[in-house]
Amino acid sequence: MDLTHGSVLRNDEELLTDVPMYISSASSDDVTADRKFASWGGCLHLTKNRDLGLSDVEAVHSEYSIKLRDGRLGNIRIRKVVCTNGANHVEILFEGASPLREKA
16 A cells, blocks of 8 residues: 545535545556456545544435545545544545546
8 A cells, every 4th residue: 555645526526635545556456357457445544523424324425536646547446444542533445436547
């Protein structure tokens, strides 16, 4: 997993800005029949006060966009939310819901 920073958006509204993200890309050999792109995913590590509702049940069934500092863009779905460090931190695991593409 590569550490980078980026923004999380929902319907073009920026929910989080310049947050640390870990991104993991699978090889292009990992393309499945129901997907037209290589699978990728990652996680966000947030303090509880920066969560902005991403750990709510509704959030787990929503789609978000990420815009990475290096210009890559992609859509994500939240897979799992884990409270850590006495519930002071939230780890949000996500999977790619679109290709992770370079900015046009």
